[in-house]
Amino acid sequence: MFDAPYRSRLLPLSVLLASPCLAGSARAELPEPSDFSVAWHVTDESGEKVRGMTERDHRQFLNRARCQCGQQVGADIRMTRPPADLAQQLQAMIGQECAVAETMLKGEHRRCGQLAVELVATYVQGIGAAFHPVFLAHGVALTTFSRRTDDPDALLAGGCDGAGEAGLWLCKPGENAHPNCQESDFFVAPDDALSRLSGIAPLAFDYEPPLTQPTDLSVEPGNGAVLLRWELPSAGDIAGFRVLCEEAEGGAAAGHAFAPPDLTAEHDGTHYFTAGNLCGDQPFSTVRLEPAAITDPGTCGNGVLEAGEACDDGPDNDPGGLCDPDCRLRVGPGLHALAWDHVCSAHVDFSEDSVVVGGLTNGTAYNFVLVSYDLAGNPRAFARVVTATPDSSLPDLLPTADEGCGCATNRDGHGLFAMSLGTLFLMLRRRARPRRASSTCP
Known part of the structure; x- marks a missing residue:
């Protein structure tokens, strides 16, 4: 099954015939998951990366104690096939249903924490980040201004509870008055088949x-x-x-x-x-x-x-x-x-x-x-x-x-x-x- 950002590609044939210019729309300009490589890391008590996560780590490493202790998860994000325009801005988020939460502020999910808000050129060089495990289970509170995972003033909407899967989301803000991404601006979702094939696998967390x-x-x-x-x-x-x-x-x-x-x-x-x-x-x-x-x-x-x-x-x-x-x-x-x-x-x-x-x-x-x-x-x-x-x-x-x-x-x-x-x-x-x-x- 495709998430909403990918369903938007599957337009009815009648619409395509009636609107030939749609092939060059903003959605077609978005990068693909295969343009990126992502590596997750286990960190020590100082937040330093110790080793890459194994397949078993993806399934059963993140428990309540690690969340309560704030044993951070490390992430290395790199764009391997950059576009001609390196001045585009991309946002990297961590959490669940980030695309939906961006526009449905009163829904089940809260806005995800931001790992990075950088130009394409920075992603080409590679971005190293780390985040508290609570960001996998909960987004930021509606009352908080900062959403950065490295900002101690960011306020989370929940604690070390719940279980499920979460991961990396990438988006490119659209050409509109909104500085943040809309649902159709996301091109990487961790539960999408194309993202999994590209190695951007989600992380399982179990805090119960x-x-x-x-x-x-x-x-x-x-x-x-x-x-x-x-x-x-x-x-x-x-x-x-x-x-x-x-x-x-x-x-x-x-x-x-x-x-x-x-x-x-x-x-x-x-x-x-x-x-x-x-x-x-x-x-x-x-x-x-x-x-x-x-x-x-x-x-x-x-x-x-x-x-x-x-x-x-x-x-x-x-x-x-x-x-x-x-x-x-x-x-x-x-x-x-x-x-x-x-x-x-x-x-x-x-x-x-x-x-x-x-x-x-x-x-x-x-x-x-x-x-x-x-x-x-x-x-x-x-x-x-x-x-x-x-x-x-x-x-x-x-x-x-x-x-x-x-x-x-x-x-x-x-x-x-x-x-x-x-x-x-x-x-x-x-x-x-x-x-x-x-x-x-x-």
Whole structure:
């Protein structure tokens, strides 16, 4: 399907015969997507380009945490087949439905942010720009004067929410009294077939946690380990799970050492991301946002942390959850924030419904939280905390070294292992007699 700028080329034959001069109209003078090359880049905390985006990055790199931290997206735009007139002005925009938003100011979409407003000669030399990820989801507010993505005074009409596709739009202002582009002046749209063939592919963004959740989380203690089980949803957007844990008394992390996700590496779908883990309280870049409307202000359960509340998980507030119905924490603040030092299992595939967590101290009570995440790495904690106390008198849940122990040694010297229940069952069947699990593995 063609977008509006390209449909205008498909004029009825009768109109073409009646108006031979239409072949030289303003629309025919617009460049083609194939006249441009565009490259997207992953940037570091300073906004410097680190590497080009891969096909996987296009699909699952941009998540809510990267948006909240302002990890910018880099763009290199170059005109490879310039026209004879290098003094024409072209505008490069980033966002969704930019052509429609330019003329329908009261519609669903707001005007897109401007990456560049330059002469053709500048595009021929090449333009390097970067933008905050929020520009992919929302345009600028009607009350803002500046639309430049590099202007800190630009006011955005929304924040790090929503999911979809957005990308680069290019236009040439028409010969009229309007300094900005009209819908028919756009010649590059990221969801157009010709643009895709020319390599100007859109970027997928996902700023929403998984919609579905597992159910019936339970825990069974063993010797230096625990077994967690849950029921899987019939369908949903979960890519995997991690188990987080803490000592029930005092909320200290259990001492496991799983490497956090790399800021600029290609995301393989086995980690989750939070702003606290990614940038802490020091975002890499910021934008101004229109104040969001708060439903039932001052009410516990509206999902907004307000004065007098220690937490507010909205619909996930639960008597047995991380945050109770009175907006009081039932776990330590680090576990509630899904801090990475509380992770105590490796990635568990979305199709698994159990995991064994080892490396635990017998006689110590632990809280456990199951965290699901989608392909983009947006996490959602299951709204129930389970507690168990490993004990040396309980059955071994981990295989021993001579049975092919796959555990690793963490920084405190405890053996660390996580496995599915099916694998565990096969290992246990091979045992001739009960044996204690090894606390470390070679």
